[in-house]
Structure formats: structure tokens, C-alpha cells
Amino acid sequence: MGIAASLFFNTDEPEICLDWRVRPSGEQYNTQQERWNDLAIYLRDDLAKRSGCAIAWWLQGSYKFGTQIRPASPDEEFDIDVGIYFRWAGEPNDGEHSPLDLKTFVQESLVRYCDDDGNDASEVEDPPKARCSRVHFDDSFHIDVPSYHLDSDRDARALATAENEWENSDPKAIYEWWKDAIPQSDRPRCRRLVRYFKMWAALRFGEGSRPSSILLTVLVGEAFEELDKDKLSGDDEFLAATLRVVVDRLQQSAIVKNPANKEENLNRLSQEDSSSLLDKLEGFLSIAERGLVTTTKTAAADVWSEAFDQFFPIPEEDDEEEAVLKAAQNRALATLIFNPLVNVTATVGSRTFTGVDGIGPIPKGCEITFTLANAHALPPGAEVRWMVRNSGRGAEEVNDLGHRAGEGISTSRDSAYHGDHYMDVSVRLNGRLIGSKRVKVLVSGLGLPKRNPPRPAWTTLRKRR
Template structure:
């Protein structure tokens, strides 16, 4: 039925709250990242050239370069940028004056020099990671700096590893492979599909060590699309469903995904057997959700089903669409009615009430939500709460929402300007029987303190 296609991506409305918009960095975030890696590259290249005696090249790589970067999906997570630095000499990697460990240490020391001169650096990770050095910045992102030997005449590269070994690795080759597989239109769609997969993986596997790598997901998606006989379906949700099926089939057969530009490298080998099993199990569940969602008969049902995989990242229909569908429901499928109360933490005299919405209210309020007609819902109905944040303030710090618990009550607090939603999903007998979107409007009004400090002049004692 493909009811949710435009909730994934809407080419006619760039400002609409689609999944793709919610997981894609803003223009300001892109600009900030670009400014930082340019500044860092300009600092470290001459330093490394002086220390090593070799010409230094740099090349932006990874998700930023591929156009598949996603914003962090959990508060506190960081954007990841990969800035490769290349020591250039002719011959093999072992023909240089320094070993891989020494070259990697030069990068680490240079990053520490940069840290000493820049207040916006949080830290240089110590000890360094096995295949790169990492520098963390304020603003919620870090730059990974892998270093390579580059023989420009042979266009050959090798990655310096912390254990003092060289590893065959050519990020430029796999980028060229990716961009050459499709025409511009299809490539833009593949990039979106990769983003959807990466967002799902970030939600499913919170620990970086358990998560499939970005390059693994990119290759799986690209090869799945390339192998489709009839091309991608036009609806975005159907396209994801088809690709998911192909990706799962590949992953289920064996833990073996070859690097398309280096068949000797198995991109799946960095995951152990237990991690791979969890990945394939997750893909199976994801694919089953996709099948159900694409077959759903309404926008509300489809979007709610997709939310099982994308949680608060996936948008729900607006209140009008929900109401129109609710009028077509049988009487026993009553929508949850939600009473909302807010109390300012700065001044408890400031209290606000609402039904199915609240606001505008100031920041720093405790907000309580309660299903008031739970006794009239079908027996055994459970209520699941989900926060979906919108607006520049929440997006700037990548706080797009979170699960908010289960039961007839939930509590939250007001933190960001804008219009946000507490969504209550009623489930009975394993079926979704209703969804209530509770709109929460928050403004920049600062509640006055209930008992503010007395002015200094009131404390001055006069002479008797």
C-alpha cells in the first residue's frame, strides 16, 4: 500500500518533518564540521611534514565524504568525521624512514599540540584507537585521523596500525566505486537508504563495538540496489523494504561481505560471531516490520509500525489525520484521552493544564501526562509513550526524542523552545488500537523565581 513514503522523504517540502530530514545534519552543523576539519588539516599538515620530512596530503573520507552522515540519535553521542593524512614517499610502506607506530605517534602528538592552542577541543583520546587518532570538540563531534603511506606514482596506500603494522586500505578506491555504480538520481536514493540503515543500527546497537560499521552497511545497501532486476520501487518505503530483504538474505547466508575494491578483505570480519548473529536477527525483525508497514491500510498504521524500528526518529501524522482516521474506527477502539499538567520548577505558583495538548508553557517545567479514559479502553490495553522533539534548539544538540515509558502515566520536563509531541500509543491484544499526539508548546518565557533573593540594599542596616 506504501502509505508512508512521504514520511521517509518528501522532495516537495524540505522543511517537513520526515525521517530523512530528522536524521540528516543541518546546514549549520555541516558548516561547523567543515570549518573544524579545515582548521585542523591546515594545522597538522605542515607540522607533520616538518617532523617526518615527507610531503603530507589529506583527504576527507568516511560518511561525510560519501554523503551518508547521520546526526547522533542519542543525546550525548557525537558526529563522526574521518580526516585521512598521508605521508608520501615512493616505494613500499616498509621503505620509509619510520614505522607505522612512529608515524601514528607523530599524528597523536600533533593533535595534542592543536589541543593546547584551541579552547574548543575537549580532549585527544588517550590511548589512541587501533586504526586512528581521535580528537573531540565542543559542539558534539569528533574527528578521527587515520594516517597512511601513499605512493603517488603507484596510487597505492597502506594504513598505519597502532600495533606497528601496515594494513592494506584504500578509502579513495571504495569511494570511487560507490559513486560510479549509479546515475545521479539513483545514487541520491541509495544515500538515503544508507542513512535509514545507519539510523536503525544506531538505535538497535547502542554500543559502538556491537554496531555494524558504516562502510559495511554502505556496501550491503549499494550491492542490494545494484542487484535489483527492475530497479528501486518509486515509493521510499517500498524501496527500503526491498533493499532490507536483499540485505538480510546476504547477511543470513554467511558472515562474508567482500570489499568491492579489495576482494581479500571481508568487511564483516571485524564483528565476532555473536555480534553478527545479533545483526542478522535485527535485520530479520526490521524486514518483518517493513513488510507489515508497507502492507498497512492507513498512514497512521504504517507510521506507527515503522516507529517500531525507528522509534522517535520516525514522524507520525498530524492531529487532523489522526482524528480523521479515528472517526472511522469501531467504537471499541476509543482513542486515549490525555490530561496534561505542568508546574514550573522555578515558581510552583505557575501551573498549567490541558487536555490532549498544553502550552505555551515556560522552560523548566515538570509535565505529567495521564490517560483519563483508560477504564473505557479494551481490557488489557497498554499505553506506550514516546517523546518527539522538533525545532532548532532540540535539533542543534541532536535531542530528537526518546522512549518515555509504559503505563497510564508519564512524566517529562520542558527544555527547548518550539512545538514538541508526547505520543501515546494504545496497544491491546498485540494490535495498535489508537494513537494520541499530545502537542506541547514551549516558549522562551522564563518563570520568575517564587522567592527571589532580596536586593542588596534591603540588607543594609542603618544607624540607630
């Protein structure tokens, strides 16, 4: 087990681990479930009237696999896939409707659904995507709705595409592969590994060049099957071992066949984007290998944060195991150590709050400046990096768990959410961590009231005597 295993997954303190931070909250999960269930029932009934076909629906994709991640930034959305199945006997071309008919039915039905203000649907993308329609909701998520023909007797499906063609695509078959390939006892860990890969990809690729969720799921699932699991312990070791298998595979060929349909290549990236994926996976593997050989949790977290940014947690200050590890490191090595001292200033209007290595409580809406007070003592060539890590319901609701905050001896940010937050500063020399500090920022739930608020309007009616 690697030294940072508990920072990946920890049943004793689940909220202080990577697995917790990359997943949707329980409230977000329930909201999504309510919305997709309502939409699916509406589409079932409305599309039956439009098409004259019996309609079925099936939840698919990351939500079905249990590998959904939260958006990497407030500008992105949760993704849900609900497949709609138009049922008639025989082959797809034996029915009365073409692929474009099905896509048009679904698109028009979604527009009608969106027009009802009571549904919290904000927009239907127009034109629809090649393989699905997409409807956006107010709570930072969207639902993709692909259209299929289903022959129930043969249990056969075909996807309707914008080219007015039927595509051999069966989401049920690939889900059955997942269940058959990964034993039930191993699925929780394999799901976590898929989520780690997906969050890394969300942080490192733009939407247009990002590997698809199903591509990453198959790469991880098939690599997981090859692992000698008895020799591994902890998600950090499993992640590194999975990366080695995936990198070796893609170095030999960029083709990733659908395990449920060997004629389909799940890697739909361009040649340039496929090369970029391999390059970045090799970098990810390098991070994992360096993370496994660190001697303290803090140093490991600093390395793993190169892959996961603000989502990777930092050890708590009262972590007794970490204190023992640091003491052992200091005894074993005559290493250069730098203890950052951080001055903190928060301003809102004419009010100013100050602190050293922490601040608060302060109101929301403050501009906060963090400055390395002992920058003069930095060794030549040292690099100073800042990372915001948010927590609490307010940050989770808008999917803002932090971000990189720049480099240098000073940085500034705003206080936006109630709760305990951190500005983490790390100091590196020649690629090695020589010092770090967690600067706690306690934000109260209220903004600061005006110091001299306007007098009530009724007081202007008073007369001087």
C-alpha cells in the same frame, strides 16, 4: 508506493520526514566543515615538520559519502574521518618511517592542537585506536584521523596500524566503487537508504557490537544494484526491498568483501555479534513488511517507529490525505477504536499549569506529567506506549529529538527546549494500533522568574522614619 512514503522523504514538507530528522542540521554541518578544514590544514603543516615528508589529506567516511547521520542520543557524537597521507616513493617499507612512527606523529600533533584553547578541541583519546587517533570537539562531534603511506606515482595507499604493520586499505578506491556502482541519478535515494540503515543500527546496537558504517554502506549499495527499480516507488518500498536482499545475503554468509579489495572482509564483528546483526535485520524486515500493509499513515508510522523510535514522524493533525484514509478504513472495517484523552500537568516551584490533550506555553524547567484520563475504558489486554518527539533548534543543537517514554497509563518528563514538542501516546491491542493522540507541549524560551525575588541589596540601606 507505500502509504508512509511521504513520512520517509517529502520535498514539499522536508522537515516532517525521517530523512530530515536523521541528518545533521545545516548549522551543524557548517560547524563540522569549519573544524575539519582547520584541523586538516594544521596537520598538513605540523606533520610535514615532524616527519620531513610531504603531507596530503583526504576527507573520507560518511561525510565523504554523504551518508552522515545525527547522533541517536545526546550522549553520542557526530563522526568525521580525515585521512592523513605521508608521501614517499615506492613501497611503504621503502621509507624512513614505520607504521608506529606515523601514528605517533599524528597523536602528538593532535595533542598539541588540543592544547590550543582557540581550537574548540576538548580531548584526544589516549591510547589511540588501532587504526586511527580520535580528537573530540565541544560541539558533540569527533574527528578520527587514520595515518597512511601514499605513493603518488602508483596511487597506492597503506594504512598504519597499532601492530606496527601496513594494512592494505584504500578509502579512495571504495569511494570510486560507490560512484561507479550507483548512478548519479540514483545516489540521493541510495544515500537516504544508507542513513536509514545507520540510524536503525545506532538505535539497536551498543557501540561495541554495532556494524560499521562502511559495512552497512556496502551492504546497502550492493543490494541496491540488484533491485528492480521500475517496480518500486517510495523510500518505504525501496527500504523493504533492500532489506530482503541484505537478509538473504547474510543468511548465506556473514562475509562481506570490500568491493575495492576482495581480500578484505568488511564484517569485523565477532561470530556472536554477526548472528545478532542477522537476527535484528530479520526483525527490521518484519517491521518493514508490516508497515507496507497498513491502511493509514498513523498506523504505518506506529509500525515504523518500532525501527526508528522518535526519529520517525507522525502525520500532522491537518493531513487531509490521512483523514480520507481513516474514513475509508472505518467504513471498510468494524474495528475497535479507542480515543485517548490525556490530562497534562506541569509544575515548576509553586506554580502549576494544566491542560487536556496539550499544554502551553509553559516555561523551561517544568516537570510535566501525562496521564491517560480515560484509562478505565481501555479494553482488556491493551498496551499504552509513550514517545517524546522534540523539534526546533534547541533540541537539534544537543541532538535530543526525543526518546521512548515508557509504557502504562502515566509518564513524566521535563520541559528543556523552547519550541513545539509532542508527547505521542499509542494504544495497541493484540499488536494492532487502536488509538493514538499527539499531545502538543509549547515551551516558551524563558524559565519562570521567581514569584517573590529578593529585594535589591541597596534597599537594605534605607532607614525607617
